[in-house]
Amino acid sequence: MRVSGLEPHDEITVGSSATARDGKVWHGRATFIADDHGLVDLSTTRPVSGTYNTVDGMGLFWSMRPPTGDPNSDYFSLRSPESSPSYAVKITVTAHGRQLASRTLTREGKAKGVSSRTLTLAHDKVVGEMFLPRPGTPRHPAVLVFGGSEGGVSMKWEAALLASHGYPTLALGYFGEPGLPATLRNVPLEYFATAARLLAAQPSADSSHVIAMGYSRGSEPALLLAEDYPRLIHGVVVYSPSSNVNQGFGGGNAWTKDGRPIPQGSIPLDHLSGPLLAIAGADDALWPSPTYVKAITEELHAAQDRHPYQALIYPGAGHGVGTFPFLAEGTVDPSLGGNRVGNAVAKEQGWPKVLALLAGAR
Template sequence: MFQLTATPASALVDEPVHIRVTGLPPLQMVTLMASVKDEKGNLYQSRAFYRASKDGELDLKQAPALGGHYVGVHPMGLFWSLKPEKAFERLIKKDVMNSPFWITLDLYDSVYLQKSGEVQPRASQVVQRWFSSPEVRRVQVQEGRVRGALFLPPGEGPFPGLIDLFGGIGGLVEHRASLLAARGFAVLALAYFAYADLPKQLQEVDLEYFEEAANLLLAHPKIQKPGIGVISVSKGAEIGLAMACYLKEVAATVCINGCNAIFEFPLRYRDLVITPIPSFPERMEFNNMGALCLRHYKGNPRDALNQHSVLPVEKAQGPILFIIGEDDQCINSKEYAEQALDQLRRHGRSSGRMLLYPGAGHLIELPYWPLCYASWSRGLAFPLVWGGEPVGHAAAQEHAWGEIQKFFRQHLVPSRSTL
């Protein structure tokens, strides 16, 4: 009697799942498949081929995959190797509070290459992957100009407060904020274009909007004083770095694959206007999938003519953690982080640190999340290449998630007056 178990059957998405099979014939070749549908009904699947032990058992903590979407011992490989059935789709969770992703695990007693459902699997299990805990509270934010969603952990607090910024995807992206709230942070997922009554397209970055959001967060009675953290990726990381440089409310900043200078749109803050470094559309390249690579598209912040656009990282009051995918195919994020660290050192500052991940691409997400190598992007006629290779990217996501939480717990400490 074949038995497939996956424990825990219901858990937060950053928790590993232990997959085991028992009751197999000795040394039986089997296929394990995972499948999930997103909220639009798009299908994502993965499969791997394994050989049972002499005792007719299979434990993914110990057994190597012999082929399929990955090879070797990877206990969570079926999760992070999920691939979209439709090219260039990106797996994203919108409703983070009310429903999980339901991932179906199927066992076949052969090397199974047909589509899911064409043959009845010998055993199946469904696991629920949640993006928040039931005790977390989500509060819609529409105050002054600020638009977003605030996620509050259970209890009285005060909690370390974070602002969470995504990039060119626009809209309101909540899955990282909701999960961080389940881990004890109060997080404002902040929209800044293409949401509600905000501008439909990003034409300039008004830093006073982000300052308003920071002050709104700090004014909340459950938010720890005196400063907040910022977690940010891509265009959001460019804005996050600017917040670290100019806003006194920001005490610690995580920049995931961002820039050290202003690109594409001007940045305004009070009387200051920073014009963007020119870009070179003629340097864009198509890969063999027909997706667009922007890695060489931007001008170089080291050029003398571009110095006016470089962010003054030496003015940042708190520490900055740069999380960098070495295979980022969207921007030259490693070079930008190195430039920022050089600038800090020249000013006698040691407040910057870089975590460099070989094989990781641009979209470093939650642990065990599928690599999105290329996907459609807002306002573009072609999909964009983000980069990354599955094993290295998965390792980066798992390690970085722990480092991000440690960084904020270390540097967002209460003021003496509240101790």
């Protein structure tokens, strides 16, 4: 964004505002000094004050803050992309106590023509939301995406965005939904394989390139799928991952296969049939994901894996290192680690790496 037509060296404030799902209006602001030509270019100019303090053309988007409440427990919640595929951000320019200009921008998370379908156990044998690219899009790699300990179908926006880029994507729930385990305990790995086969069968999907994407606890089944089903899963993306199988909630086992518990401990990675991207925040306070990322790459190196793999560890970022960029969040919850700037940079730099992996998988 650029603001022109100002007086040279004039001081202006550029503000942003957007309404979250709960009705709260979040605000960002940044004060700038115009250059000799009366121009402020937000992508090259550092604000003198505001909700962010670095040169960042998208700072007004991710730095928005909630109006009230505990910012450590608040985040800019979106309505579901099936019903509300976009949201508005109002930008205002003020100086000397009066508004000079305003413009309303639209952030689109689900492109026109992208379709979605709710999957049910009764009809599909899995629970989730399927997002498919607009008709006529050439076949692309498909992405099976799932979250972690939050349960439910938690990564719909990631799925909608990926489908908007042409990649058929299934946002999968694996516990905490009717008919599924109530908690993360004794979840069959075969359930994920069923979802992957359903996704691969879509006409817009390239069935030879199905990618598993898991966040936090979801990294475990993503890696296990790639290891145990190399003919079905052809690449992995994991955020804030573990390199181990951890115990289920309340003790016991998290995952099963062939009706037997999958033992806790290190996940072997000697049968992968595609690329791997592991992303972690250096300041993850929830668990040692940077250590796990290094263990994953060391395991692949020891296995002499012939496919490309990459580990990205972002300084200043915590457990909230992903996924897509520029979405506002409150001050980072101390239990997750990291800081707002670190997380924002990680998302801005990490998301293109995910898209590059998918583009290279064709």
